[in-house]
Amino acid sequence: MSTGIGEALRTARQDRGRSVEDVAQVLRTRSDYLRALEDERFEVFGGDIYAKGFLRNYAAELGLDPQPLLETYRREHGEEIGSTVLVSSGAATRPTPRNAPPPWIAWVLVAVVVLAGLAFIGTLGSGRAPQQASQDPASPPPAPVQTEDPDQAGDQDDAADAEPEPEPEPEPTFDGVEVLLALEESSWMRVTIDGSVVLEETVPAGETRAFGGDGADEVVVRFGNAGGVRAQVNGEEVDSLGARGQVVEVRFTADGAETA
Incomplete structure (x- = not known):
C-alpha cells in the first residue's frame, strides 16, 4: 500500500x-x-x-x-501499540465467562426437582411403586446430509479468495565494500576511500551518508563522536563504533569493521 x-x-x-x-x-x-x-x-x-x-x-x-x-x-x-489491561478501582476488569448459564436456568431446575418430589410422594400414598425412568439414552438427531465434501468446498473457497503471492524482493548486491553511516548525534568525520580523502567535515544529526561501492576495497573513517554514529557494512549492522565523544578511527572492509 x-x-x-x-x-x-x-x-x-x-x-x-x-x-x-x-x-x-x-x-x-x-x-x-x-x-x-x-x-x-x-x-x-x-x-x-x-x-x-x-x-x-x-x-x-x-x-x-x-x-x-x-x-x-x-x-x-511506527511501532505497534501493545495490548493493555483495563483497570477499574485499582483491580483488573475480569470478563464474564462466555459459558456461564443464564440465571433462569437455576429456577427451572428447582421447579423440576419440586415437581418430581411431589410425584414420588403421590405414588407412595397410592401404594404403587414408582415407575423407573427408562435408562435408554435419547436417540441422537439425524446427521445432516452432506451435499459435498466440506474439505473440497473449503479448498475451493480458499482458492477463490487467495491472491497471488508477490514476487520476493531481490537481495541487495554490493560491489566491494559499502558503508552506511547514520548520525544520531552530530559528529566530525574524515572519510578515506582506498587512500583518497572524500569527506572531512562535521555532519549534523539526522543525516545518513553512504561511502564506498564501485569496487572499493576499504573505507577508513575517523569519528570525532563515535558513540553518536551507527554503521552498516554491506548491509550488516556494526555493534558499536565507540563511546559518546570518543575519537575513533575505524577501517571498514568487506569482512567487517575494525578499529584502526
Missing part, C-alpha cells in the same frame, strides 16, 4: 528535470537507494534510522520539506 512518499519524491525529481543518477551523484550514494525510496521499499535500508536519514537527504536535495514525509513515514511504519 502506497503512502504517497515515493510519489512525492518522484514527482519533485521529474519536475526539476533530474535523473536518479544525477541526484545520487550529488548525494554521494547509490542510485539503488533513491529508487528504493521512490518505490517505498524501505526494508532495503535495514533499519528506520537509515531509511529516515536517506529520506531526509533526498527530500532536501529535491527542494521538498522533509518533515511532512518523515511524519508520514513514522505514522505508517
